[in-house]
Amino acid sequence: MEGRFKQSNFLDERNKNKGKERNNKNSKATYDKKIFMRLARFALPYWPLFLLALALVLLITILTIIRPYIIKIGIDKYIQGVVTGVISANEAEGGIIKLSSLFLLFLFLELVFGYIQTYILEATGKRIIMNLRNNIFRHIQRLPIKYFEKNAVGRIVTNVTNDTEALNEMYTDILVGFIQDSFIMFGIVIAMIRLNLSLSVVSITVIPLMVIAAIIFRRNARKVFSEIRSKLGAINAFLSEHVVGIKIIQVFNMQRKKYMEFDAICKDYMKANDKMIMIIGVYRPIMDVINSFALALLLWVGGRGILGGNIEVGTLFIFINYTNSFFHPIMNLTERYNTLQSSVVASERIFSLLDEAIECQKVSTYREGEETADFKRLNGTIEFRNVWFAYNSEDWVLRDVSFKISAGEAVAFVGATGAGKTSIISLICGFYEIQRGEILIDGINIRDIEKSVLRKSIGLVLQDVFLFSGDIKYNIRLGKNHIPDEKIYKVAKFVNAHGFIERMGGYESLLCEKGATLSSGQRQLISFARALILEPSILVMDEATSNVDTETEGLIQDALSKIMKGRTTIAIAHRLSTIQEADNIIVIHNGQIVEMGNHQKLLENEGIYYDLCKLQYEN
Template sequence: MNQTKYMKMSKDNKDKKVKLNKDSFKNIIRFALPYWPWFVLAFALIICISVADILQPLIIKFAIDDNISLALVNEMTIDEATKNLGMLALVYVGLALIHFLFGFVQEYTLQKTGSRIIMEMRNKMFDHVQRLPFSYFDKTPVGTIVTRICNDTSAISEFYTGVLINFFNDIFIMVGILITMFIMDVRLTLLTIAVLPLIAFASITFRLKARKAFHRIRTKLAAINAFISEHVSGMKIIQAFNMEKKKDEEFAEINNDYYDANMSRIKIFGIFRPFMDVVKSFSLALVIYIGAKQVIGTSLEVGVLYLFIRYIGNFFQPIMNLTEMFNTTQSAVVAADRISSVFDTKPESDHEIREPLLTPENCRGRIEFDHVWFAYIDEIWVLKDVSFTVEPGESIAIVGMTGAGKTSIINLLCGFYEIQKGSIRIDGVDIKDMTKQELRHLVGMVRQDVFMFSGSVLHNITLDNDNITLEQAQEAAIMTNADDFIRELPGQYDYQLNEGGSVLSEGQRQLISFARAIVTNPKILVLDEATSNIDSETERLIQDALVKLMQNRTSISIAHRLSTIQNSDKIIVLNNGRIMEQGSHDQLFEMRGLYYDLYRLQFE
């Protein structure tokens, strides 16, 4: 089976050495800085909890050695011992209550803060993605973008809620326990930590292997999301061409890669955790054996042995936590690196807030392409030295074979891409000097592939522009001949469409897109194959609407069906990125050139 791009994505970096990226780590911390008071509060609470955890075994030690043992050998009265034990029991319960109450507040504070950070991060990412140039979406699958905004931010959330504070908690507990054990008995403490070199070796090995596993999992998850996103969108094509079996096989291979990556992680954790338990058990057995001999020989108190037994479990758990925290951190850093790649992609160039150079009210609509060169990739030129002028109120059409560069002209005029050479001007103002918002207020666009958002018909006309009233939307629909069929829908303008508007015919969606384009009263109207996929009746409605829409507007139309553009003031003929002919239909027909050949090809 040929490798799809998703399979390639899932295999990328398979053997690449993963390294901590300091800049990405700084980005993780940067998002948390505005919330530092809450993290300080959580840190203070977790220190109190740690102190309570360290003190609780000490309370039991004091109960055994300073009360129970003394009472057993009649060195303390039973009443006195009972009184002391009651006080120690109250202190123990008090420490448990502190652990419960402070633990609840700390966990709630940490989870709430982490969730707010991730919410803000996702908001900023979505806002940033909306302002990225079209070239970014040409190269980046939708599923990958979804992974960045959803899954990768969740990985960072785990760092905020599970690592950032708990790291200091585990360090504090380890140091506190170690100091207490040294105070109680140096020999037993040295026996306890004798296994630390073995633990260090196991932890480093685990860290390196788990780091690679987490990286592979995220890469393969992005591949799955990208595959599903594209193929769900293209499900009609898959079913129409009986591609289900082949796509099942492709998805199964990608999904199997993801499964293998997860199994690698499971094996690593499956070995590390039991191994750490064995090391802990060995250390515990050693302490019990040596400590019990000392207790029997009366050189060690029973309470101290109990304390060591309790502390060994509490000492090794933070070591395991810290090792796994490192990999959570690594997973978060990998996610942060991916998120940083999104933020590092420069948005469409925009200018400082100022008064617009042109508005739909003062714009005349004169368009100039002045020696424009453009390439999507490097210097593979799509447009070559293109120059033409469209006068205010003039209608022009651009024709040519597939790949001639027609749509590229439209994309450049709308500011979707930046040109490499030359200039594009509207009323003498270079569009590079305009903000994207300013430029797109001047240009209304109707594309061949109409997209409908989930929501009401009114929402799809106004696109949630609060400055557009229902009356204005209805007026635009009437002008584009869309009002009649909208009135027949249940709920009319409040009728709810699903994503893509599949309940509407292509012609109905196209009529709504016409209303959407002119509702803001743009001075320039751009039609990109707007009548190519509609029936004759809808085409008649659109042609009737176009007569009204083009009045007092500059318009540029791209069309394969030459019958729809014969009345244009000027027709530009493109071939291989260059303008070959310009003129009216009659003038070009008389020239017997490329336009004449295209015309004969369609009608003869």
């Protein structure tokens, strides 16, 4: 998976792959087949409905083919009959009324069947899409953090919204449409041959021309479709990023520049669409010309036949009618191919997301739900053994890091910006895989601990607190409905958040997206409550006290010393005053541990920690 989805060139990469596939027709065919098989799997639970729709399609097709035949009878038997004096005008009128009624009845049935069929397909399509969308979201939630670092939010959103919508037509229009068109073409050819062989030959001779036009169209359409969808993704990605960053845009007066950038992306999208319009715009008239050419030929050959007395007028009529109806499915087929292309491109993107490996979920020692005697919750012993870690290939962020934190110990990590402190925390939370060495929790390799078990034992407080839209209670409880309200109040009081929550209107007061209406310190207090509510055996805090004022910090410190009892605590702090009490202070420099010991010992060492302390106290 490594390097497969460097987002910036993610689509180029895919296009390259597609290019490779195109070179090899066989693999291309199997590739498409695989996509269709997967798409079919989503439709499988609804097969009775599809079957019903198909039966209706068959009925409609039969009606469509028979209808012109009724007119043929009207012309040949009654109109021609009156002209040649075989039957009387009265008789003819009665016959024509009967035929017209039959014609209307057929038309009516066609409409009713068409309505039912459309309803069934649309409703089924929507259900399939809903399931697919849910599947995608479930999958997204289980993807490793790395995926989100490499894929823009907007692109992921496009995947879940637009791409799934593009698939809708696949199930409603394309699948059944192809079958319907094939039925009609097949039925018409049979009917034509049975009616008159020479006229059939005339109608059918132009087919190769249409096939050539269709193939040329097909070739161009796929390329352009892929382009259109990736440009749409770019628009969404740009929008979501810039709506989030709107404050920076306004404060740095970037509006005009950003507008120009957006304009450029939109123009790209429009240009891609223009290409499509060009292709369709050329294709349709060409098909019309071929159609007219076939009609002219028919008129010529058929007219001569009528004059020679070999062909009936009604037969020529029905051939003209059939030839028109015959061209429709061919046009449809190609235009459906058009939609099919967009669906294939969309499904490629959806499946590539669904194929992204989810977080490594090795299950062996500890399994969730298995309340064995040895598992209630992890104890919280953490050991790094010669850990080497890089986000990207060999770009080492941690080098040969080894330390041990006993259960219940309080440890602080100290070091310059970019030293690798947050990375260590991310590894403990199991967000990334390490390249070399071992991380042991309770003496068990972290790879062998189920992620949910690991994370149930960890309470995490990050510098950037993320709050969901919803009320405060929801943001503290986070879906764990078994937690009673009383416990929420208790924990909030414990971390000194109760005061400001009451002031702002209580635990039911609504927060907007990301808790934008709260101050950073308030958000941090809520995140404390959130981390503690599950009584984790490991508490991890990344710069947790950096956003609160000195008074609140004092309150938190006070709360912390209570909280820390009985659990492993890992804290990262730039303000060294907050970590003096730690049992062990680990100094990280350039991804390596350079010093370790308690405050007193490190001061005596007069190393990096000593220098840092001196700097801070001097200020």
